[in-house]
Amino acid sequence: MIRDVQPADLPALLALWLDSTTAAHPFIDPEYWQQSLPIVRDSYLPGARTWVYVEGQCLLGFISVMNASFVGALFVAQHATGRGIGHALLSEAKRHFAALSLEVYQKNTAAVAFYHRNGFRIEDSAWQEETQHPTWIMHWQADQMPSQ
Secondary structure, rough: EEEOOHOOOOOHHHHHHHHHHHHHHHOOHHHHHHHHHHHHHHHHHHEEEEEEEOOOOOEEEEEEOOOEEEEEEEOOOOOOOOOOOOHHHHHHHHHHEEEEEEEEEEHHHHHHHHHHHHOEEEEEEEOOOOEEEEEEEEEEEOOOOOOO
């Protein structure tokens, strides 16, 4: 079930974020993510529109959209990947926004492929000074036709 995030979800959401982002980015020192946790908790999440995917009492994934169009986070618990949860969360965000953009590390090839499968296209590249790694800027538009 997908629903809006609730304050009680925050501890599980932050634990999922830290675990998933560390696993998805083995090329970045895990300490970077540990140090980023307060910023995610105190700045990014309060200003974002966030939906969570829950089964029973277990939070299995979430998506956060910031600034009315930027996907700041999309993460699924490692043990629940491959079940369509990420696609379902992305579809929920697409129902609310006519266009979405995001930034993904170029080395995170699984995520880049996932976003391509879900209609996102690379529009630009960027350099993350803090992590010293290149990223792709990807965009999705509601009126885009999926490529065959």
